[in-house]
Amino acid sequence: GAVVSQHPSRVICKSGTSVKIECRSLDFQATTMFWYRQFPKQSLMLMATSNEGSKATYEQGVEKDKFLINHASLTLSTLTVTSAHPEDSSFYICSARDYGDGELFFGEGSRLTVL
């Protein structure tokens, strides 16, 4: 069964609105979670590393004020896309490890469409 759950799986919103995506580790505590974005026919691009109890670490070129990450507990990280625009439409995927170098488990992904 799934060890990382992501919600919602699909969301359609109007331009200018904000969208929150949740990522939960179900069977383990995750001090670190990762957020990726994948455009059609492209690879997963790491957006940020979410650290429980501290600020997220963003990759170069990712706007931290636009993609707000909160990791308030050991089992939940959220990604909020603020003031979404059509170019933010993408497949957003979270992942987590249950220990240092263990297997990386992925959430089911959230497909965002901004109209």
Place this chain on the structure above:
Amino acid sequence: RKEVEQDPGPFNVPEGATVAFNCTYSNSASQSFFWYRQDCRKEPKLLMSVYSSGNEDGRFTAQLNRASQYISLLIRDSKLSDSATYLCVVNMRGATNKLIFGTGTLLAVQP
């Protein structure tokens, strides 16, 4: 130069064929290596880790050549269900400890 490079394909092969994918990585400090499989519009799932000694799991064989910074995946006796995108993934240890994904190689097994 991309950190992880793969031939995007597509590789169109008949059922039963043997197919090999290659991947190169640029950072010699890379520590861990993996092959993930991603079906269309789904999340990636771990296929196998790649060890220096090479490893095999059924019809799948992975090899690592650290000197050449090269990873390979061999699939024998291809099945229709093997059709997917295969992602080469490299773990950068140390301060970052993050996975870097290749763009993936698309495999289409034909009946």
